[in-house]
Amino acid sequence: MTILVTGGAGFIGGNFVLDWLAQSEEPVVNLDKLTYAGNLDTLRSLRDDPRHRFVRGDIGDRTLVSQLLDTHRPRAVIHFAAESHVDRSIHGPAAFVDTNIVGTFSLLEAARAHWQTLGEGERAAFRFLHVSTDEVFGTLSADDAPFTEDDACAPNSPYSASKAASDHLVRAWFHTYGLPVLTTHCSNNYGPYHFPEKLIPLVILNALAGKPLPVYGDGLQVRDWLYVTDHCAAIRRVLDAGRPGDTYNIGGWNEKPNIDVVRTLCRMLDTLRPRADGSSYASQIQHVSDRPGHDRRYAIDARKLERELGWKPAETFDTGIRKTVEWYLANPDWVNNVTSGAYRDWADLHYGSQA
Template sequence: MSIIVTGAAGFIGSNFVLNWLNNNNEKVVALDKLTYAGNLENLKSVETKPNYVFVQGDIGDSKLIAEIFQEHQPRAVVNFAAESHVDRSIHGPDDFMQTNIIGTYRLLDEARSFFNALNEDAKKQFRFLHVSTDEVYGTLSSTDPAFKETNQYEPNSPYSASKAASDHLVRAWHHTYGLPVLTTNCSNNYGPFHFPEKLIPLCILKALQGQDLPIYGDGQQIRDWLYVVDHCRGITTVLEKGVVGETYNIGGWNEKTNLEVVHALCDLLDELKPLDDARSYREQITFIKDRPGHDRRYAIDATKISNELGWKPEETFETGIRKTVQWYLDNQDWVTRVQSGEYQHWLNKNYS
């Protein structure tokens, strides 16, 4: 038995592979295109395991995907592969359309061909789990109830629009072709191996380098924060117990404004890595022009997965953010190696 994990060298994908291999012996076929955010160093601790195979490739490469299916005969596909950063989608939407829409389509269609050739017992076991985002639901006011699985899709950025399209494709391949799919929509993840373009790792690293901590607009945008290992546990739970064709929201029950998050990071750094002159890292906070189409609030209602499948997050924001800050302090060599020239160019373009 084996599973295919796409986007396996990225932030959430690599954490999922590590968590999976630490908890069972089933083989993982890890597929990743290794673009700027895919980093094989994330998977270094498992590279010698006999039940781990890495393949460099694109989910949009139908020939390669067909070969992987035939060689490894998976019982499941877990699809993390996606371009996933809103700012990048604003400046360059084409990659998002190609990977998130066309790539998902080609992966689905090869999965359909493979599934159709299985015997009846194997068909009953097979699953295609698609990992999506809360951003497909659009934005909330401060008083709106959190997103449920039944919320209307109202994406507001090229990134969220491309993910919404991929979700619709997954649904259509189930209803039209009978492919046994599951979809998860998660809130903002944080934790180890997070590429330093997102808010939490970006601010940790800029704080340590003595640079300004850039906060969009007034910093009052609200997000629900989910520790990445909790997310991985949630995906595993859906894969094992989820009802075919259903969608499950995975959230952390931790709504925080961006400014609250950065204040928490600064306070932890004041404790764990104090500045020589005893100043607070909060003094490095600076406010910059808001980005176009910036959603005001996301919040996930994770009642369904809790009540129906028995999953709940183990980490609070306070315990998870402490683990995250400590990980970045302990892994500065990893940080240095992922900060390529491309990343520096992107930082200058967005935050100068």
């Protein structure tokens, strides 16, 4: 038995692959295009592990995906591959349409063709698990109830619109063709191996480098924070027991304004890696102009997943954020390779340069 993971060199996908192989002997075929956010350094510990086969390629390459499905005959496809940064989607939306919409369509078609060749038992057991985001639901006011699985999509950025479109495609392939799909919507992830453009690693690394800590607008945008290994555990549970055609919200029950997250990181660094001058890292906080269409609040209601499948997060924000800061302090080589771009040079040398 084997699973196919797309985007398995990215932040969440890479953590999922590591977590999967730490708990299972079932092999993983890992397909990743290795764009700027795909980092094989994350998977360094698996370099000689026969259970892990890495393939550099695009989910939109129908021939390649079909070959992988025919050769390895996975029992499941876990689809992480996506362009995922809102700021980048504002400045260059075409890549988000190509990967998140067209790429997901191509992957669905390859999976459907493969699924139709399976025997009756294999067809019944096969799953296509699509990993999505709470951002497809749009924004909440301070007094609104958290998003549930029944809320309508109301995306406000090119990124979230492209993910909402991919959600609709996945749903349609279930209702039209019977492909046994599962969809998850997660809140903001954080943890080890997070690319430094995202808020938490950006603050940690800028603080240590003596750079400004940029905070959009007033910093009161609220997000629900989910430790990445909790997310991985939830995906495994949905894969094992989720109902085909259904959706499941995955949240951390940790709503925090962005400015509070930044101040928490500053206090933690003040203790774990004090500044030479004895002042707080909070002195580096700098408010910058808010980005266009910035959603004010996201919040996930994950009670369905707990009620029906028995999952709930193991980490609180306090425990998870401390593990995250300690990981970044203990792994300067990974950080240096990311910030210098050396990780891309290695990938290009071994797999060839691609867009």
